[in-house]
Amino acid sequence: MKKPMLVLSTLALSLSSVLTPIHATAALPLSVNGEQLPSLAPMLESVTPAVVSIAVEGTQVSQQRIPEAFRYFFGDDFPGNQVQERPFRGLGSGVIIDAKNRHIVTNYHVINGADSITVQLKDGREYDAELIGGDEMSDVALLKLEEKATNLTQIELADSDKLRVGDFTVAIGNPFGLGQTATSGIISALGRSGLNMENLENFIQTDAAINSGNSGGALVNLNGELIGINTAIIGPNGGNVGIGFAIPSNMMKNLTDQIVEFGEVKRGLLGVRGGEVTSELAEALGYNSSKGAFVSEVTEDGAAELAGIEAGDIIVSINGKRINTFSELRAKVATLGAGKTVEVGIVRDGEEQTFDVTLQEQSDVKTKAENLHEGLAGAELTNTTSTDKVEGVKIASVVEGSAAQRYGLAEGDIIVGLNRQRVNNVAQLREMLEEKPDVLALNIQRGERGLYIVVR
Incomplete structure (x- = not known):
């Protein structure tokens, strides 16, 4: 008991020492020389009603390997695995993207395995929600509120392909179940990947504080437009250290449109294998950049081969938007959806070319x-x-x-x-x-x- 008390005391002392000087000073002015000081409050007042808190309940099924010694004593008929079911509860965030159809987007990991989903709006109203569909690899899920949910506020979407490092951001969500919270920062990097190589990753990195419970919440620009869905952080014990990740709004929109139309994600397939462009590879190919996706192999009768793309090409753009890494290419192609025709920009023998490619469908979804x-x-x-x-x-x-x-x-x-x-x-x-x-x-x-x- 002594150690927790010591920690709490230290925190109380720290808070006291920080707060005392503030109370001792005069209130901050609302304006200087007759000009209003800048504030995010007007934007947040219009946007925050579109961000919701999500509570889930369900049963988690897990398998535990039974030691071989048990089978030795009880015989070969003794099961090799023991299935355990444990109830769980979880909290997260979500964003209303279609008020008319009562659609809410969140992370797949927020609702994964949930038997019941309850959504609380900013004004305190609570409604049940059902899962329309989701995609585990891209960590996106689409929910629908029950019919009695009315007077909803939806958020407007920004073109996340136009984002630049240094743009201001605001993260809105429900960290640690405290209730709706807004934090601010900037875009630290774009096209981040490598957190889980099996997943489709093309993250926006931000230093706006994102913590447990923020998953599925909104990352917005200063116009109050959605630029991303907050998804993951790097930090000890789930705490924020200024490295947070969000799924770009364009990627999210491609996925939710497919879920609405088909009931599932129809993942696109380009039909190439490859990797990143290293400085040595760029020099060998006479390419003056280390950005792009190197094509080492083209699948027979795949979308890329049918369009004219060859092994040795470097893919540098999709629909005019620059591609920096092979991971970014993989994520963008997969989430654009099967059947889409895209313009692929490549560099071959030092010259840029473009090809119209109709994406095929991944059969292993x-x-x-x-x-x-x-x-x-x-x-x-x-x-x-x-x-x-x-x-x-x-x-x-x-x-x-x-x-x-x-x-x-x-x-x-x-x-x-x-x-x-x-x-x-x-x-x-x-x-x-x-x-x-x-x-x-x-x-x-x-x-x-x-x-x-x-x-x-």
Whole structure:
């Protein structure tokens, strides 16, 4: 008990020493020589109603490996893994991007695994929300408030491709569950990546204070326009050290538009492999910059090859916007969406060229089935490809001991029908499950035979 008391005492002393001189001085003037002092208050008064607090509850399913000694004593029938379910609660932030349709964007990690989502507006009103769709790799999710939510304020979007290092920023969110909070700073860097190499990252870096609970909140410019969704920080014990990251608004808009239209993210595919441009590589290729994405290999019959891009090219722009790294290229292409035609700028033999490329679709995009129906929890779903014998929704994996496994679903199964209706893809299945049927009669293709599995 002594150590916590010492820390608290030190903090109290520190606060007292800071506050005393302020009380001893006169109040700050509102104007100097008749001119109003600059203030962010007018902008925040118009923007903050569009930023919400999000509270979630759910059950976290985890697996624990059972020691082999147990199987030695109890036999080979003893399960190798033990499934544990633990209830959890979480807090985060969100931004109203469409007041008419009651749409709120937040981070995927804020609502991941949630059974219930409650949204609190700045004025104190609380509403339930449902998940429309999300993408774990880009950490974006789209929610919809219940119908009785009215008189909402939405935020206007800025063109995040026009941002510059040094632009002023304001972060708004719900840090540590304290309630809505605004902090200010500048853009420290653009195109940041490398926090999680499996994810799609093209972050805005800012020194505006971002802490736990700010996830999903707004990063705005001085005009009150949304430039990013606050997502991650680098700091000890979750505390702020002036290095925060936000998903650019353009990237977020591309993803949420796909979720609204298709019920899922249809990730774009350029069909190239490569890496960063090093100084040695630039010198060898006669390229006078270290910025861009080097193409080491072009996929056969891929979008890039069909458009004329070749191995050895350096991709320097997408739709006229400069590309600094291969990670930035990967994130932008994937989030633009399949079927989009983009202008790709390259450098070949020291000369710049442009190609119109129609992006193909990544076939390995997976959706967690619990986002669609609790009876399917533990299964990952993906669309079938041309190599599958039938068209439908493929079970990519099933967690041992999960609800999906208990109902009899297995990896490799293909869902071809639901309640006597044909199912062709994940988006169609999602739309059918939005009606929340009491019973799911799944028509399954398993190898060469068909079967029905009933899920309640």
